[in-house]
Amino acid sequence: MMATDLHTLNSVLGATIEEQVVRTLNLIRNTWDPEEKYALYTFVRQSQTFPDVLLRKTSSDDILLGIELKGWYLLAKETEPSLRFQATSAACAKRDLIVVVPWVLGNVISGSPILFEPFVESAKYAAEYRNYHWEWIRETKQDARIEIPKGIRPYPSKNDQILDKPHSDGGGNFGRLARTGMMDSYRQKLDEVRLCGIKTIYWREFLKAFQESTTDAEARTALERLRKRVQKANDIPSPKAQAALAIVAELERLLDVDE
Structure with a gap:
């Protein structure tokens, strides 16, 4: 798999992220329910139904809130999350949340996935905004109207049609929350996160330089540019700088093998 194709793991990791979120929330019950007011409630995952996770009473169908989870590969070529949230507002209860979980591989291009602080917003607000x-x-000359399904209530069944549908959306962009501006400050903060001592934004630029049509000369130029950024960054702890340089060296070795 090419490094630039790592984002395709997003769908595979989706179910894993959901399971881990449910497991973690139930394990830290003392944090979100210190007075044990909700001792009879448990977070559960529901497959292919909106929302992905419910805080539900174990002995009945009483639901306190739901969480819709979206994964985001932090180093994808697009600088903004491509995830789409299209559920209609009526399908969201007031307490429901939309949660975006960014992830990368531990060693940038290899290793186990690691997660970062999620983006959390009211699902109802996100749908309405x-x-x-x-x-x-949005500036457009196309028909901006949206078809909204009728008779929808929170916690719909799997067969309910709960998606809002735009009258005109040739680019398939409806539901991209990142393009509404609501995630701007969050994304800017993540651009400053360091992976092996290098800011996320620089890793993204580096990986973006590698396409199927990229020549060896172009690849070496990108590697050299990354190496210089590491060497000039005086605030990078030595072990992390060495880790970043080791990644560069390994990529150079792979280029030599192909020659």
Whole structure:
């Protein structure tokens, strides 16, 4: 698998992220329920149904809240998350959340996935603002109207049609929360996160330089540019700088093997 194709693991990791979130939330019950007011409630995952996770009473169908989870490969070529959230507002209860979980591989291009601080927003607000942005803020000459399903309530069944559908969306962009602006400050903060001592934004630029059509000369130029950034960054702890340089050296070795 090419490094630039790592984002395709997002769908594979989706179920794993959901399972880990459920497991973790139940393990840290003392944190979110210190007075044991919700002792009879447990976080559970539901497959292929909105939302992905429910905080539900074990002895009945009583639900306190739901969480819709989305994964985001932090080093994808697109600087913004490509995830789509299209659920209609009526399908979201007031307490429901939309949660975006960014991830990368531990050694940038290899290793086990590691997760970062998630983006958390009210699902109902996100759905309503998404539609408002699509109809009134976004600049377009196309039909900006949205078809909203009728008779929808929170915690729908698997067969319910709960997605809002734009009248015109040739680019398939409806539901991309990152393009509404609501994730801007969050994304900017993640751009500063360091992986092996190098800012995320620089790793993304580096990986973006590698396409199927990239020549060896172009690849070496990108590697040299990354090496210089590491060497000039005085604030990178030595072990992390060495780790980054080791990754560069390994990529150079792979280029030599192909020659």
